[in-house]
Amino acid sequence: DQQVKQNSPSLSVQEGRISILNCDYTNSMFDYFLWYKKYPAEGPTFLISISSIKDKNEDGRFTVFLNKSAKHLSLHIVPSQPGDSAVYFCAARHSGAGSYQLTFGKGTKLSVIP
Template sequence: DQQVKQNSPSLSVQEGRISILNCDYTNSMFDYFLWYKKYPAEGPTFLISISSIKDKNEDGRFTVFLNKSAKHLSLHIVPSQPGDSAVYFCAARPSGGSNYKLTFGKGTLLTVNP
Protein backbone atom coordinates (compact mmCIF):
# COMPACT_ATOMS: atom_id res chain seq x y z
CA ASP A 1 0.00 0.00 0.00
CA GLN A 2 1.86 3.04 -1.31
CA GLN A 3 0.68 5.96 0.79
CA VAL A 4 2.86 8.46 -1.06
CA LYS A 5 2.80 8.17 -4.81
CA GLN A 6 5.01 9.72 -7.42
CA ASN A 7 3.48 8.47 -10.61
CA SER A 8 6.12 9.78 -12.97
CA PRO A 9 9.30 7.74 -12.67
CA SER A 10 11.16 10.21 -14.85
CA LEU A 11 10.94 13.72 -16.26
CA SER A 12 13.11 15.43 -18.84
CA VAL A 13 13.25 19.22 -19.11
CA GLN A 14 15.28 21.77 -21.04
CA GLU A 15 17.61 24.04 -19.12
CA GLY A 16 15.90 27.31 -18.22
CA ARG A 17 12.41 25.84 -18.34
CA ILE A 18 10.18 24.91 -15.43
CA SER A 19 10.29 21.44 -13.88
CA ILE A 20 7.11 20.27 -12.18
CA LEU A 21 7.28 17.17 -10.04
CA ASN A 22 4.06 15.75 -8.69
CA CYS A 23 3.18 13.77 -5.62
CA ASP A 24 -0.09 12.32 -4.33
CA TYR A 25 -0.85 10.88 -0.93
CA THR A 26 -3.63 8.78 0.46
CA ASN A 27 -3.20 9.07 4.22
CA SER A 28 -5.34 11.94 5.46
CA MET A 29 -3.29 12.02 8.66
CA PHE A 30 -0.29 13.35 6.77
CA ASP A 31 0.09 17.05 7.30
CA TYR A 32 3.77 17.77 6.86
CA PHE A 33 5.41 17.25 3.50
CA LEU A 34 9.01 17.39 2.38
CA TRP A 35 10.93 17.16 -0.86
CA TYR A 36 14.37 15.58 -0.99
CA LYS A 37 16.88 15.46 -3.80
CA LYS A 38 19.12 12.46 -4.13
CA TYR A 39 22.22 11.74 -6.19
CA PRO A 40 23.34 8.13 -6.69
CA ALA A 41 25.05 6.57 -3.66
CA GLU A 42 24.46 9.69 -1.55
CA GLY A 43 21.95 10.46 1.17
CA PRO A 44 18.80 12.42 0.37
CA THR A 45 19.29 16.17 0.65
CA PHE A 46 16.46 18.21 2.11
CA LEU A 47 15.07 20.78 -0.32
CA ILE A 48 11.87 22.29 0.94
CA SER A 49 8.92 21.46 3.14
CA ILE A 50 5.35 22.58 3.66
CA SER A 51 2.89 22.25 6.47
CA SER A 52 -0.76 21.59 5.77
CA ILE A 53 -1.72 24.99 7.13
CA LYS A 54 -0.13 26.50 4.04
CA ASP A 55 -0.76 25.99 0.35
CA LYS A 56 2.53 27.36 -0.91
CA ASN A 57 6.10 27.63 0.25
CA GLU A 58 8.88 29.20 -1.75
CA ASP A 59 12.65 29.05 -1.40
CA GLY A 60 14.66 30.51 -4.24
CA ARG A 61 14.07 28.52 -7.40
CA PHE A 62 12.00 25.94 -5.52
CA THR A 63 8.29 26.27 -4.77
CA VAL A 64 6.07 23.63 -3.28
CA PHE A 65 2.31 23.79 -3.70
CA LEU A 66 -0.10 21.80 -1.56
CA ASN A 67 -3.69 21.02 -2.45
CA LYS A 68 -4.96 19.36 0.69
CA SER A 69 -8.42 18.61 -0.64
CA ALA A 70 -6.93 16.76 -3.59
CA LYS A 71 -4.17 15.22 -1.45
CA HIS A 72 -1.69 16.48 -4.00
CA LEU A 73 1.51 18.44 -3.88
CA SER A 74 3.94 19.56 -6.49
CA LEU A 75 7.47 20.89 -6.60
CA HIS A 76 8.26 23.58 -9.13
CA ILE A 77 11.83 24.34 -10.08
CA VAL A 78 12.34 27.43 -12.17
CA PRO A 79 14.56 28.00 -13.98
CA SER A 80 15.79 24.42 -14.18
CA GLN A 81 19.53 23.88 -14.27
CA PRO A 82 21.59 20.85 -15.34
CA GLY A 83 22.79 20.51 -11.73
CA ASP A 84 19.19 19.86 -10.72
CA SER A 85 19.37 16.47 -12.44
CA ALA A 86 18.76 13.94 -9.68
CA VAL A 87 16.07 11.75 -8.17
CA TYR A 88 13.47 13.75 -6.25
CA PHE A 89 11.61 12.11 -3.42
CA CYS A 90 8.39 13.36 -1.94
CA ALA A 91 7.97 12.46 1.74
CA ALA A 92 5.15 12.92 4.22
CA ARG A 93 4.42 12.40 7.86
CA PRO A 94 1.66 13.08 10.35
CA SER A 95 2.39 15.65 13.03
CA GLY A 96 2.05 14.93 16.69
CA GLY A 97 1.72 11.60 18.43
CA SER A 98 4.46 9.04 18.15
CA ASN A 99 4.01 8.10 14.52
CA TYR A 100 6.18 10.65 12.86
CA LYS A 101 8.27 8.56 10.52
CA LEU A 102 8.72 9.87 7.02
CA THR A 103 6.95 7.91 4.31
CA PHE A 104 8.61 8.30 0.94
CA GLY A 105 7.36 8.08 -2.59
CA LYS A 106 9.30 6.02 -5.11
CA GLY A 107 10.99 9.08 -6.56
CA THR A 108 11.11 10.86 -9.91
CA LEU A 109 14.31 11.04 -11.91
CA LEU A 110 14.66 14.57 -13.25
CA THR A 111 17.01 15.16 -16.16
CA VAL A 112 17.70 18.76 -17.13
CA ASN A 113 19.22 18.94 -20.57
CA PRO A 114 21.63 21.78 -21.44
Protein backbone atom coordinates in the same frame (compact mmCIF):
# COMPACT_ATOMS: atom_id res chain seq x y z
CA ASP B 1 -0.51 -0.05 -0.07
CA GLN B 2 1.45 3.05 -1.04
CA GLN B 3 0.41 6.10 0.92
CA VAL B 4 2.71 8.45 -1.01
CA LYS B 5 2.78 8.09 -4.76
CA GLN B 6 5.03 9.63 -7.36
CA ASN B 7 3.49 8.39 -10.57
CA SER B 8 6.18 9.66 -12.92
CA PRO B 9 9.37 7.63 -12.60
CA SER B 10 11.24 10.10 -14.81
CA LEU B 11 11.02 13.58 -16.28
CA SER B 12 13.17 15.40 -18.85
CA VAL B 13 13.23 19.18 -19.07
CA GLN B 14 15.24 21.68 -21.07
CA GLU B 15 17.61 23.92 -19.16
CA GLY B 16 15.92 27.21 -18.26
CA ARG B 17 12.41 25.77 -18.38
CA ILE B 18 10.18 24.87 -15.47
CA SER B 19 10.32 21.41 -13.89
CA ILE B 20 7.14 20.22 -12.19
CA LEU B 21 7.32 17.12 -10.02
CA ASN B 22 4.10 15.69 -8.68
CA CYS B 23 3.17 13.70 -5.61
CA ASP B 24 -0.16 12.28 -4.41
CA TYR B 25 -1.00 10.93 -0.99
CA THR B 26 -3.84 8.94 0.48
CA ASN B 27 -3.53 9.42 4.24
CA SER B 28 -5.54 12.44 5.40
CA MET B 29 -3.59 12.41 8.67
CA PHE B 30 -0.45 13.64 6.92
CA ASP B 31 0.30 17.15 8.16
CA TYR B 32 3.80 17.90 6.94
CA PHE B 33 5.39 17.28 3.58
CA LEU B 34 9.00 17.35 2.44
CA TRP B 35 10.94 17.09 -0.79
CA TYR B 36 14.37 15.49 -0.86
CA LYS B 37 16.88 15.44 -3.68
CA LYS B 38 19.22 12.51 -4.17
CA TYR B 39 22.35 12.19 -6.28
CA PRO B 40 23.77 8.72 -7.04
CA ALA B 41 25.77 7.19 -4.19
CA GLU B 42 24.73 9.98 -1.83
CA GLY B 43 22.04 10.21 0.80
CA PRO B 44 18.88 12.25 0.26
CA THR B 45 19.31 15.97 0.86
CA PHE B 46 16.45 18.01 2.25
CA LEU B 47 15.18 20.57 -0.24
CA ILE B 48 11.96 22.20 0.93
CA SER B 49 8.95 21.45 3.10
CA ILE B 50 5.40 22.60 3.67
CA SER B 51 3.00 22.35 6.56
CA SER B 52 -0.62 21.39 5.92
CA ILE B 53 -1.74 24.80 7.16
CA LYS B 54 -0.17 26.39 4.10
CA ASP B 55 -0.73 25.95 0.39
CA LYS B 56 2.57 27.32 -0.87
CA ASN B 57 6.15 27.62 0.25
CA GLU B 58 8.91 29.19 -1.78
CA ASP B 59 12.68 29.05 -1.45
CA GLY B 60 14.66 30.55 -4.27
CA ARG B 61 14.08 28.57 -7.44
CA PHE B 62 12.03 25.96 -5.58
CA THR B 63 8.33 26.26 -4.77
CA VAL B 64 6.11 23.58 -3.25
CA PHE B 65 2.35 23.73 -3.68
CA LEU B 66 -0.10 21.78 -1.55
CA ASN B 67 -3.70 21.03 -2.51
CA LYS B 68 -5.20 19.31 0.52
CA SER B 69 -8.59 18.67 -0.99
CA ALA B 70 -6.95 16.81 -3.86
CA LYS B 71 -4.29 15.26 -1.59
CA HIS B 72 -1.71 16.47 -4.06
CA LEU B 73 1.53 18.38 -3.87
CA SER B 74 3.97 19.52 -6.48
CA LEU B 75 7.50 20.86 -6.61
CA HIS B 76 8.29 23.56 -9.15
CA ILE B 77 11.86 24.35 -10.12
CA VAL B 78 12.31 27.56 -12.10
CA PRO B 79 14.56 27.94 -13.99
CA SER B 80 15.81 24.37 -14.21
CA GLN B 81 19.58 23.89 -14.27
CA PRO B 82 21.68 20.85 -15.26
CA GLY B 83 22.80 20.51 -11.61
CA ASP B 84 19.18 19.86 -10.69
CA SER B 85 19.40 16.47 -12.40
CA ALA B 86 18.78 13.99 -9.60
CA VAL B 87 16.09 11.76 -8.10
CA TYR B 88 13.47 13.70 -6.17
CA PHE B 89 11.58 12.06 -3.33
CA CYS B 90 8.35 13.29 -1.83
CA ALA B 91 7.88 12.44 1.85
CA ALA B 92 5.09 12.92 4.37
CA ARG B 93 4.71 12.86 8.11
CA HIS B 94 1.44 12.31 9.90
CA SER B 95 0.21 13.81 13.10
CA GLY B 96 -0.27 11.71 16.18
CA ALA B 97 1.31 8.34 16.90
CA GLY B 98 4.26 7.56 14.69
CA SER B 99 4.75 11.18 13.72
CA TYR B 100 8.52 10.70 13.76
CA GLN B 101 8.29 8.45 10.74
CA LEU B 102 8.51 9.77 7.19
CA THR B 103 6.67 7.93 4.43
CA PHE B 104 8.42 8.25 1.08
CA GLY B 105 7.35 7.95 -2.51
CA LYS B 106 9.42 5.93 -4.97
CA GLY B 107 11.02 9.01 -6.48
CA THR B 108 11.10 10.81 -9.82
CA LYS B 109 14.32 11.01 -11.78
CA LEU B 110 14.71 14.51 -13.23
CA SER B 111 17.05 15.07 -16.15
CA VAL B 112 17.74 18.67 -17.12
CA ILE B 113 19.08 18.85 -20.64
CA PRO B 114 21.59 21.61 -21.41
